Amino acid sequence: MSAAAKHCEPVHLLADLRELKLPAFAEHYSRVADEARRGHRTHADYLADLAHLEVTGRLERRIARRIKDARFPILKTLDAFDFNAQPEFDRSAVLELATGAYIDDRANAVLLGGVGTGKTHLAIALGIAACQQGRRVRFITAAELTTALVEAKAVDRLSRKLEYFARFELVILDELGYVPFDRAGADLLFSFVTRVYERRSLLVTTNLAFGRWSEVFQDATAAAAVIDRIVHHATVLQTGGESYRLKDAKRRGARRKEVAPN
Ligand code: ADP
Ligand code: MG
Numbered sequence: 376m377s378a379a380a381k382h383c384e385p386v387h388l389l390a391d392l393r394e395l396k397l398p399a400f401a402e403h404y405s406r407v408a409d410e411a412r413r414g415h416r417t418h419a420d421y422l423a424d425l426a427h428l429e430v431t432g433r434l435e436r437r438i439a440r441r442i443k444d445a446r447f448p449i450l451k452t453l454d455a456f457d458f459n460a461q462p463e464f465d466r467s468a469v470l471e472l473a474t475g476a477y478i479d480d481r482a483n484a485v486l487l488g489g490v491g492t493g494k495t496h497l498a499i500a501l502g503i504a505a506c507q508q509g510r511r512v513r514f515i516t517a518a519e520l521t522t523a524l525v526e527a528k529a530v531d532r533l534s535r536k537l538e539y540f541a542r543f544e545l546v547i548l549d550e551l552g553y554v555p556f557d558r559a560g561a562d563l564l565f566s567f568v569t570r571v572y573e574r575r576s577l578l579v580t581t582n583l584a585f586g587r588w589s590e591v592f593q594d595a596t597a598a599a600a601v602i603d604r605i606v607h608h609a610t611v612l613q614t615g616g617e618s619y620r621l622k623d624a625k626r627r628g629a630r631r632k633e634v635a636p637n
Contacts, residue, residue, distance in 0.1 A: 399429040400422060434509075439469040442504035445547075447514050451499040461492070461616050468612055469497060473504040477544050478576045482608035486580045490617025494580035498547050505545050511541040517551040517564070517579075524563035533563070537570045545576045552583035552591050565601055572604045579605060 392401040404425060411421040428581040430603040458466045472484055501511045527536035540546055
């Protein structure tokens with residue numbers, strides 16, 4: 376390439392790249408061209424390098440968008456989950472869920488355990504893993520979902536709201552059992568579960584053993600129907616033991632005592 380061509384930006388290039396929605400081409404073409412020239416690489420290699428940068432950038436932006444759309448209350452990862460804190464916990468089942476295969480199968484997952492045992496942490500981490508696979512995920516607490524459905528019904532938009540949630544491949548329903556629903560709320564949650572059953576995946580976290588779900592749904596038949604649909608194709612994992620926060624606080628307390636024994 377002549378010196379003139381090297382320093383002169385091709386006419387319309389940036390505008391055309393913008394029109395074609397190729398931001399990585401626009402950002403990197405000049406630098407990658409210099410590198411290709413220095414490395415005596417072919418035009419095809421140059422084009423391949425730029426195309427790869429574009430694809431990688433697009434993938435990263437899509438993952439970031441999926442994570443934002445999921446509305447996680449906080450970001451947690453599997454790497455940050457201390458599996459040793461619960462030796463009896465089924466780690467391989469969690470890693471299997473992290474592959475997202477259950478979402479392809481339209482199956483569900485239930486994380487069952489006491490307060491502070493890592494249910495929400497794991498649910499978010501599994502949600503992020505699904506986002507990284509490019510899947511559409513939505514995190515919501517059971518109480519928020521019920522309120523959203525009650526409000527939608529009040530303005531005659533229930534089916535639109537159910538449609539909105541059904542767009543996500545995985546809905547994470549956090550904290551089922553913390554707040555009991557009234558009859559109308561329980562009915563709507565039942566409509567939701569029926570709507571997504573075998574079409575979408577649900578990941579439910581709950582502090583209540585199935586035998587006690589009738590307390591939240593205020594009706595044994597409704598509870599049984601919901602459990603039946605959720606558990607029909609589900610991996611059920613029990614997070615056990617003492618609250619991690621409590622254990623962590625005790626550990627820190629013990630360390631402080633070691634440092635200052637008085
Ligand atoms: P739950 O939803 O079961 O009440 P959380 O997932 O909110 O509990 O956990 C409470 C806190 O303890 C969070 O900050 C979480 O990141 C942390 N935590 C719980 N279990 C673990 C664990 N095994 N490894 C690392 N952090 C944990
Ligand atoms: Mg929680």
